[in-house]
Structure formats: structure tokens, C-alpha cells
Amino acid sequence: xxxxxxxxxxxxxxxxxxxxxxxxxxxxxxxxxxxxxxxxxxxxxxxxxxxxxxxxxxxxxxxxxxxxxxxxxxxxxxxxxxxxxxxxxxxxxxxxxxxxxxxxxxxxxxxxxxxxxxxxxxxxxxxxxxxxxxxxxxxxxxxxxxxxxxxxxxxxxxxxxxxxxxxxxxxxxxxxxxxxxxxxxxxxxxxxxxxxxxxxxxxxxxxxxxxxxxxxxxxxxxxxxxxxxxxxxxxxxxxxxxxxxxxxxxxxxxxxxxxxxxxxxxxxxxxxxxxxxxxxxxxxxxxxxxxxxxxxxxxxxxxxxxxxxxxxxxx
Amino acid sequence: xxxxxxxxxxxxxxxxxxxxxxxxxxxxxxxxxxxxxxxxxxxxxxxxxxxxxxxxxxxxxxxxxxxxxxxxxxxxxxxxxxxxxxxxxxxxxxxxxxxxxxxxxxxxxxxxxxxxxxxxxxxxxxxxxxxxxxxxxxxxxxxxxxxxxxxxxxxxxxxxxxxxxxxxxxxxxxxxxxxxxxxxxxxxxxxxxxxxxxxx
Numbered sequence: 119x120x121x122x123x124x125x126x127x128x129x130x131x132x133x134x135x136x137x138x139x140x141x142x143x144x145x146x147x148x149x150x151x152x153x154x155x156x157x158x159x160x161x162x163x164x165x166x167x168x169x170x171x172x173x174x175x176x177x178x179x180x181x182x183x184x185x186x187x188x189x190x191x192x193x194x195x196x197x198x199x200x201x202x203x204x205x206x207x208x209x210x211x212x213x214x215x216x217x218x219x220x221x222x223x224x225x226x227x228x229x230x231x232x233x234x235x236x237x238x239x240x241x242x243x244x245x246x247x248x249x250x251x252x253x254x255x256x257x258x259x260x261x262x263x264x265x266x267x268x269x270x271x272x273x274x275x276x277x278x279x280x281x282x283x284x285x286x287x288x289x290x291x292x293x294x295x296x297x298x299x300x301x302x303x304x305x306x307x308x309x310x311x312x313x314x315x316x317x318x319x320x321x322x323x324x325x326x327x328x329x330x331x332x333x334x335x336x337x338x339x340x341x342x343x344x345x346x347x348x349x350x351x352x353x354x355x356x357x358x359x360x361x362x363x364x365x366x367x368x369x370x371x372x373x374x375x376x377x378x379x380x381x382x383x384x385x386x387x388x389x390x391x392x393x394x395x396x397x398x399x400x401x402x403x404x405x406x407x408x409x410x411x412x413x414x415x416x417x418x419x420x421x422x423x424x425x426x427x428x429x430x431x432x433x
Numbered sequence: 434x435x436x437x438x439x440x441x442x443x444x445x446x447x448x449x450x451x452x453x454x455x456x457x458x459x460x461x462x463x464x465x466x467x468x469x470x471x472x473x474x475x476x477x478x479x480x481x482x483x484x485x486x487x488x489x490x491x492x493x494x495x496x497x498x499x500x501x502x503x504x505x506x507x508x509x510x511x512x513x514x515x516x517x518x519x520x521x522x523x524x525x526x527x528x529x530x531x532x533x534x535x536x537x538x539x540x541x542x543x544x545x546x547x548x549x550x551x552x553x554x555x556x557x558x559x560x561x562x563x564x565x566x567x568x569x570x571x572x573x574x575x576x577x578x579x580x581x582x583x584x585x586x587x588x589x590x591x592x593x594x595x596x597x598x599x600x601x602x603x604x605x606x607x608x609x610x611x612x613x614x615x616x617x618x619x620x621x622x623x624x625x626x627x628x629x630x631x632x633x
Contacts, residue, residue, distance in 0.1 A: 228555040300531040303555015326458040326532035328559035 120216040121161075122149070124185065126208050132188060136237065136269035137203060138176065141185045141212060148182035152217035154245030155307075155335070158185060159381055161213040162201045166371060167363060171198035171339045172381050174240035174309075175217060176273065178247040185217070188269060190237040196342035196362035220385050221309065221335040223248065228303025230256040231296065233318055235310025236263070239270035241335060242309065246274075259283060261291045261314070293321040308334040336404055338382055340364035343400065343423045349430040350374055351393045365419035374433055376419060383421035390431050392417050397426010437565055437633045446603040447545070449565035454479035455534045460486040461525050463518065463547055467567025468539025469497040475536065476504045482536075483507070487525050491518045491543065515543050515583075522547060526554040535561040542572030542583055542611075549610030558607070569633040574611040575599055581611055587628050589617045598625050 124141035132138050143149055152175060162169040177186035189202045206212065221241050223230060230249060232242045239260055249256045261283040262268035274280055283291040297306065297318075306327070308318040315334040322332050342362050349356055359368040366388055369376050379387040383403030392399070392415050401411040403418035410416050417424075417431070439448065452475040460482065464472045469490055476483055489510045490498060501509050512518040535551055537544040544563045551561060570584040573592075580594025588601035592614065599614030606613065618625050 226555075297531070301555070302526060302529045302531060302533060303557075304531045326455060326534060326560075328557045330557045330559045331531070 122214050122216060123211055124149075124214055126206060126210045126212060127184060129206070129208055132272055133267060133269035135267065136188055136190045138186055138188045139202065139206065140177075141187070141214065142183065144211065149185060150216055151182050152179045152244070153219050153222050154179050154248035155221035155223065155241040156217040156219035156244065157221075157241070157380070158187065158217055159215040160187070160202070162198055162205075164197075164201065164205075167360075167367060168370065169196070169198045169201065169363075169367060170381050171202075174221075174244070176240050176243035179244050180247065180251060185214075188237070188240050188243075190269070192339070194342075195339060196364070198339050218379055218385075220380055221307070221333065223254075223307070224305050224331075224333065225252070225254075226303075227254070227305035227331075229301055229305070230254060231300060231304055231306040232256060232258040233291070233293075233296070233306065233308045233310070233314070234258065234260045234270070235308075235314040236261070236267065237269065238308075238310030238314070238335075239268075239274075240309070242307070243270060243273055245307075255279075257281065259291055259296055261285065261310070293317055294325075297321050297325055297327070305331045305333060309336075312336060335384065336382065338402070338421070340366075340381070340421050341402055341423070344425065346424045346426075346429070348424065349394075349428065350433050351430050352433060359423070364421065365417070365423065369419060369433075376433070378420055381420045383418050386418075388418055388420050390417050390419055390433060391415065392429065393432040394428060394430035395424075395426070396428040397424060399424050399429070437567075437569055439565075439633045442603045445605045447541070447548075447563065447605055447607075449544075449563050452536050452538060452562050452564045454482040457481040457484035459529065459533045460536060461489070461522065461529065461533060461551075462486050462536040462538075463489045463491065463522060463543075464493075464537070465491045465515075465539035465543050465567065466494045466497055468537070468543075468564070469493055469501060471538035471564040471566050472536065473497075473500060473504065475538075480504075489518055489521060489525075491515060491539070515546060518543075519546070519550060522550060523554065526551060526556065529554075529556070533560065536564075537561065538564045539566050540568050540570060541565060542570060545572050545605070545610035545612075547610070549606075549608060552607065569631060571601065571631060572611045573599065573601065573614040574606065574609055575614050577616060581609075582614070585614075586631055588631050589625060589628060590614070601631060 127142045128140040130138045157172045159172045173187035191203045192199045257279040264286040379385040386405045395414045400423040402421040483505045573585045575592040578595035582593040600617040602613045604613040
């Protein structure tokens with residue numbers, strides 16, 4: 119996987135919980151361009167452990183002078199965002215992946231309807247640059263609990279097609295009103311909590327929107343949980359997965375090669391067979407179907423955990 | 434008319450299935466006279482399917498038009514041919530909203546042309562259902578001169594625009610709504626295989 123070593127040029131607080139990091143090439147060389155909705159994966163080494171979290175790029179996709187990401191501090195997460203908030207300073211070098219995109223705009227659309235919940239605004243910030251350059255019609259609906267939590271607010275233009283829904287101020291988002299009557303060829307994109315993604319998909323289905331016009335990305339990082347053990351079928355090796363470690367990170371630390379891309383349970387690259395399971399896999403991914411999840415024969419090690427007596431991976 | 438059984442082919446070749454009601458969702462329905470039977474079957478399976486439907490029949494036989502008129506509350510639009518149906522369907526699509534379903538029934542050429550028109554107007558493919566009825570004739574695009582020859586029933590056939598003898602391929606362009614015809618004697622000018630009737 120192609121890696122870039124970039125310098126942290128600037129850290130800006132966008133809200134009490136969200137910081138923006140601007141990353142540039144140490145020699146000032148231009149960075150690869152990307153497309154709206156793309157993300158990078160940041161390496162966060164801590165002792166023997168390398169955590170890797172993916173963050174959406176919020177800067178202009180056509181500007182190779184630097185990449186910008188916005189990171190929300192999750193005090194109850196497994197430490198990735200805390201690392202970014204407390205351990206990374208301006209001038210530091212960070213190892214990141216080249217940009218990848220699992221949430222690109224469908225450029226056949228006649229109109230784009232973008233729906234963001236909370237920190238889910240991030241992929242749309244780069245998409246707005248692309249939509250403006252392509253001159254494609256869109257409307258953005260951005261829901262947040264309060265104005266101080268709406269980190270994207272400072273990065274959004276004040277325009278009539280950008281709608282803010284602040285629940286604390288009583289202006290909740292009405293998905294029925296947003297989706298009903300959209301012109302033919304509209305596509306809807308949702309990024310935010312699972313509940314919002316499901317609510318948009320349900321509302322669109324009720325209005326007979328075809329599924330090809332409904333897009334979403336969950337912005338989750340791997341959740342922490344209780345430690346557990348796994349066995350590698352080919353070698354009989356036993357690994358312990360720490361509370362603040364993902365299974366994928368534990369495999370990487372033990373030099374068990376597993377392919378990966380998004381590290382957020384969306385892309386499917388790290389799908390791994392389960393050869394024995396005595397217990398319950400805690401599936402946190404968006405890749406396996408409900409049937410596949412229930413069968414307990416596959417696991418997405420980037421996100422999912424295990425509770426029980428024995429989990430053996432087909433590796 | 435019985436439904437035509439198509440032989441298995443490459444992925445790009447469109448496949449057809451009986452129309453299934455999407456309930457009372459707004460709909461645009463278009464059929465030729467053979468396809469009108471498929472629309473009548475659809476309406477018989479669920480009368481709500483016509484609640485918010487605009488119906489266009491292309492050159493319908495009078496008995497089919499009369500049966501359709503009895504089934505639906507709104508007037509049925511009729512056009513003498515596909516060329517005149519195009520602007521009418523385009524007009525219906527221009528005021529349609531997301532959630533609109535399209536039901537097409539009849540010949541492959543008509544359905545291919547209207548699918549291409551509808552997707553160009555923004556309607557996603559998965560909002561379009563197609564049921565084949567009637568002729569197995571194909572709408573062919575000459576890959577050399579780009580001209581369209583309608584109602585092709587033989588393989589090879591002569592391009593109605595540039596006159597080349599074209600081999601009938603199963604490669605189908607959804608953007609153009611036509612199968613692709615390729616010069617059959619480019620390597621061996623004049624050596625043309627025996628003309629056969631197109632098999633479905």
C-alpha cells in the first residue's frame with residue numbers, strides 16, 4: 119500500500135471537540151489529487167502498537183498543496199482520536215496512506231442531495247469543492263445538536279442551498295420534506311450515525327427511490343471492547359487483542375498479513391474466514407450481510423470483536 | 434402472445450422479466466401493441482398500479498386501446514410510432530419526480546430506445562422494468578457510421594445508412610439503446626456468411 123510521510127503544517131480548532139490538521143509534503147512537493155469523499159488512513163504509532171484510523175479529507179480535491187482532515191475527539195474511543203488531539207503537534211511527521219474513495223459522487227446524477235449528521239459533514243466538505251467546480255446542482259442538509267458542535271459550520275459557505283438543522287434550537291431535520299419531490303435523477307448521500315443512515319434509506323425507500331440513487335458512509339473508527347483471544351488456524355498461534363486494539367491491529371502487530379483498505383468496516387478488503395467459533399462475534403462492519411454475520415463464518419477484523427471461548431481464523 | 438424465450442448470452446445483453454407492480458407510485462408506462470397485453474396483465478395483478486400512471490401506447494390495435502381505456506381512469510396517450518412517442522415520453526419525464534417508476538413492454542428496439550431516453554433524463558436503470566413481447570427484431574447501431582437500423586431480423590444485415598454488411602452482436606449499449614453491428618467482411622471483402630434469421 120502506498121504511504122506518504124507528511125508534515126503537520128497547521129492545527130486549527132474548529133469546535134471544542136474537533137481539530138483540523140493540515141498536512142503538507144516536507145519538501146513542498148505536490149500531493150496526489152483525489153476526488154470528493156476520499157479519505158486517508160493515518161498511522162498512529164504508540165509503543166509496539168500502530169493504530170490506524172481513516173479520516174475523510176475536507177480540503178479541495180483539486181489542490182495538491184496539502185491535505186486537510188478534521189478529527190473529532192472521542193474520549194470513550196480506543197485512543198486514535200485522542201492521539202491526534204494530544205500527541206500530534208505542528209511540525210510533526212505523520213505517515214498516511216494515499217487517498218482512497220469509498221464515498222464518491224455519482225456523476226450521472228442530475229442533482230445531489232447531501233445529508234450530514236454531526237462529524238459526518240467531513241466527506242461532504244471535499245465534495246462541495248468538486249460540485250462547485252463541476253457546476254452540478256446540490257443541496258446540503260447538516261444536522262447537529264448545537265451550533266458549538268457543528269464543526270463544519272466555519273468551513274461551509276453561507277448559501278441558500280446549504281441548510282443547517284440544529285436540534286437544540288428546535289430545527290430538526292425533516293427527511294420526508296427533504297426527499298419528497300426531488301427531481302428525476304437526484305441521488306442522496308448520507309454520512310453520520312447509523313440511525314441517520316437507516317432513516318434516510320427507509321424514507322427514500324418509502325418514496326420509491328431506487329437503491330442505486332441512495333449512498334451512505336458511516337464514519338466509525340473501530341470500537342474499544344473487552345480483550346479477547348484468537349487462534350491462527352495455519353500456525354496454531356494464539357493472539358491477544360487488547361481492549362483498545364482492533365483485531366486487525368493485533369494481527370498486524372503479530373506480523374500476520376491481512377489486506378486492508380478503509381479500516382472502518384465498509385470496503386470489504388480485510389474479510390477473513392472463521393474456521394471455528396465457540397462464542398459470539400460482535401460484528402461492527404457494514405460489509406457482511408445480516409445472514410453472513412449470523413452464520414459466524416466470516417469476520418471483518420478492522421471493526422469486529424469477539425466474546426466467548428474460542429475464535430479460530432482461517433489465516 | 435406467448436413470451437419469447439431468449440437464449441443465454443453475455444452480461445451486456447438485456448434480459449426481461451414480467452412486469453411487477455410497484456403499487457401506487459407515480460409511473461410512466463409505455464407499450465407497443467404486443468406489449469399492451471403485458472400492461473393489461475400488470476393492471477389486472479394490481480389495479481393501484483395505474484393510480485398515478487401516465488400511459489402511452491404506440492400504434493395500438495383498436496381492441497387493445499379499448500380494453501386499456503376500460504382499465505384506467507386517466508386518458509391513454511397514443512402515438513403512431515416510436516419516433517413520435519419519444520418527445521411525449523421526454524415531456525412526461527421532464528416533470529417527473531424521484532420515485533417515479535417506468536414500465537416498458539413490447540419489442541426490444543422500442544424498450545432499448547426508451548430506456549436510453551429515460552436514463553439520459555436522469556431515471557436510474559433500477560427504476561425501469563422491461564417485459565419483452567412480440568417480435569425478436571433488434572435495434573442495431575452500426576459501429577462504423579453510428580447509424581441506427583431499426584427492426585433488424587437477419588444476421589448479417591445491411592446498414593441502412595452506410596450500406597456495410599453487419600454482423601449482429603449481443604453487445605448492447607444502454608446509453609444508445611441498441612445492439613452493436615460490426616462489418617462482417619472487413620478482413621475478407623465480399624466473403625459474406627449465409628443470411629440467417631436472428632434467434633432470440
